[in-house]
Amino acid sequence: MEVNKNIVILGAGESGVGAAYLAQQQGYDVFVSDMGAIAPKYKEQLQNWNIRFEENQHTEAEILNAVEVIKSPGIPDKAPLVKKLREKGVPVISEIEFAGRYTNAKMICITGSNGKTTTTTLTYHILSKAGLNVGLAGNIGKSFAYQVATEKFDTYVLEISSFMLDDMYKFKADIAVLLNITPDHLDRYDYKLENYVASKFRITQNQTANDYFIYCADDTETLKGMQGRTFAAKQLPFSIEKTIEPGAYLENDNIVINVNQEHFQMSITELALQGKHNIYNSMASGLAARILEIRNPTIRESMMDVQPIEHRLEFVAKISGIGFINDSKATNVNSTWYALESMTTDVVLILGGVDKGNDYSMLKELVRQKVKAIVCLGKDNSRIHDAFEDDVDVIVNTLSAAEAAQVAFHLAKKGDTVLLSPACASFDLFKNYEDRGTQFKDAVRQL
Structure with missing residues (x-):
């Protein structure tokens, strides 16, 4: 009996095209479908790889025949085609979920309503400077799936949006970072903050006692969301309002990071990224770096010379x-x-x-x-x-x-x-x- 190996990618942006390449490499029959026009550079890639695609339409008969569908984060669950797929029992997953199956790399996953890109970039910068074989992906840079297909990184720093988390099921973060939760994208969550909060906490799903959960102890919605939820991972909070050990806190305008009895200290005046929000971002990155036992001088140097992000202050x-x-x-x-x-x-x-x-x-x-x-x-x-x-x-x-x-x-x-x-x-x-x-x-x- 012939096994159905048809996999469909909905959306031909960076994540979709990368997922298509990885799926083809893994022996699937791949079909890419985009309701809009596909950007020339992505079209050229699909053509070069001999991957079938369509644009400005969805051929439902072919899509509904898939064994699995990888969906662009931008397509809402309310979309009629997604509803039909779910009704038929076809798994609909994210690119991150799919690519995670094909790598044993350590995953540092960063989410939050604000500060994701800055914290992800800073964490990646520290790890690169420390000489780790590290990839940068998710909502930033080259597609995670494409990197899994073409690189052999030992560690990934992933910026993860709530839309990506919604379609992640078995994927696990070794280090999960939740920066903050404020009302955002509520149009995708039936205008209910609790639905959005639940989405953010999916960053901790599947974690074990060997993993870490880094979060902001000053963030009201995060603390409210933690009530009634259980966490298998070791918790490392950060705060600028109170002393926290183990974790990160502010003391006399110094960031203090304490993990495994190791102290890191640095004046906030030395940070390349200034402003209260960047103290939080730096604490989160510093905690992740200390978990990985990056040396204090490397962390300090990285926090002093990281470049600000385009379009962010x-x-x-x-x-x-x-x-x-x-x-x-x-x-x-x-x-x-x-x-x-x-x-x-x-x-x-x-x-x-x-x-x-x-x-x-x-x-x-x-x-x-x-x-x-x-x-x-x-x-x-x-x-x-x-x-x-x-x-x-x-x-x-x-x-x-x-x-x-x-x-x-x-x-x-x-x-x-x-x-x-x-x-x-x-x-x-x-x-x-x-x-x-x-x-x-x-x-x-x-x-």
Whole structure:
């Protein structure tokens, strides 16, 4: 009897195309299907590998005949095709779940509503500097599946979103990091915070007593989520509010990390990544590094020379004494809160885009204290006007990055900061947050 080895990949982006290559390498008959147009570079890869694909459509008969489906994180469970697959009993999994089957590498998995990319990049930087044979993947860099197919890394640092976690079942993190939980993407979770929280805690599933769970002891939603859940892994909390041993804490403006009776200490003034949120990110990375017994001098050096991430509180330029900062990666309210909290000057704030059911109330106090004007960058800005009309005197609507930069420049004066920190997704006017940030930087340089 012939065994069905048909595997279908839904979505032909970085993760989908990488999964297709690994699946082909593992002897599956692979078919890639994308409801939109496939980017030329991915199309060329699929053609070079002789992998069948379709774009701008889904051929349901073929897809429903799969033995397993690997789904892009961007496709919601509510999608009719995904519902049909589940009704038929066809397993629908993530690229991370699939690729995890074919590697014995140690997994450091980092999730959270904010700070994932920074913490993942910093952890990878420390491990690389220590000479480990380490890969960087997940929501960042080259596809995890493609790296599993083509590289032989001993360790991976993976940035994991809640969408990826939703389709992970047997995959296990050796070190799981949960940075924080704030309302985000609630449109994908029936507008219920508890559903989103449950998704985040999947980072700890399948862990054993030999594994580690690193979390923020100052984060209310994380602590609430831990109640009633059991954890097999060793717990290592971090805090800037209280002394924690073992774990990480702040003492006289020094980060102290204590794992296995080993102490690491470093002044926060020495960190390359400044701001309160980056103290948390550095603590999480430092804990992961100490678990792996990376030497203290290597951790210190790495934290001093890591490069800031593009589109995340990225300094663009100073023009006529006005600073411009690109924080386009701030696609939720909490990210914008962190950005505002780190500002030490008066701010002209560029906000807006696709609102995912945002609650702007947490920004109101900081807006009153620091923001002199709001420039809206989005097709529908009514909720921003409603939220802040009593807190700032000037709220202006714009429809392009160039217009937003020009208006903000005219509203600011010497010594002020123009901050693009939208608190919203970007796809009403841009391809993605990178496109939004790049257009903003180009516009600033042309002022």
